[in-house]
Amino acid sequence: MDRIHFVYRSADDEVEIFINGRSLIDLAGAAELPEARRTREPGLAGxxxxxxxxxxxxxxxxxxGTPQASWFGDGDTVLLGCECGDWGCWPLTANIEVSDSMVTWxxxxxxxxxxxxxxxxxxxxxxxDYDQALARLADTLTRSAEA
Known part of the structure; x- marks a missing residue:
């Protein structure tokens, strides 16, 4: 099983996602780099x-599995947005499937x-574990909104 952790950064009002202790942005960059090199756009990876x-x-x-933001319109969920801050500008998406025992991206x-x-x-x-990580994030976001 993979491990997920959400971190709220109050200075930027952003939520970071870590999978197995690594930033999702770093994981995406590593996964995209071969394709970015192939298309001669290595600076775009991640x-x-x-x-x-x-x-x-x-x-x-x-x-x-109930996305607030979707790109492809097939139930995909935006996980990361563009560097400009717009979810719909340059998104990384995944299909999120939820069962009683597992959440799969x-x-x-x-x-x-x-x-x-x-x-x-x-x-x-x-x-x-996934629900606990979301509960911790919800608690943090609630406290930050009250502050």
Whole structure:
């Protein structure tokens, strides 16, 4: 099982995602680099920004298969946005499937590039641990909104 951790950065009002102790942006950059080199655009690999907490604060179900933001319109969930801060400008998305025992992020893809990211994921999280990580994030976001 993979491990997930959400970190709220109050200075930027953003939520960072870590999988197995590594930043999702770093993981995406490593997965995209071969395709970016192939298309002679190595500087574009991993050029993402974290999601704004203001949107996530309204509905944490975004990470439970009910996306607040989607790019392809097929139920995909935006995990990372563009460096400009707009979720829809340059997103990294995944399909999120939820069962009683597991949450799976699969079919990770970039909204503007037809890059083969088939080696990126899937990520499988135990449902109890995943729910606990979301609960900790919800608590942090609630406290930050009250401050």
């Amino acid at each position: 050029s993402y920004a974290w999601l704004r907490a203001a949107v996530i604060r309204r509905q944490l179900a975004h990470f439970l 699969s079919a990770l893809r970039n909204g503007h590039r037809d890059w083969d990211l088939s080696s990126f994921g899937p990520f499988r999280f135990g449902r109890v």
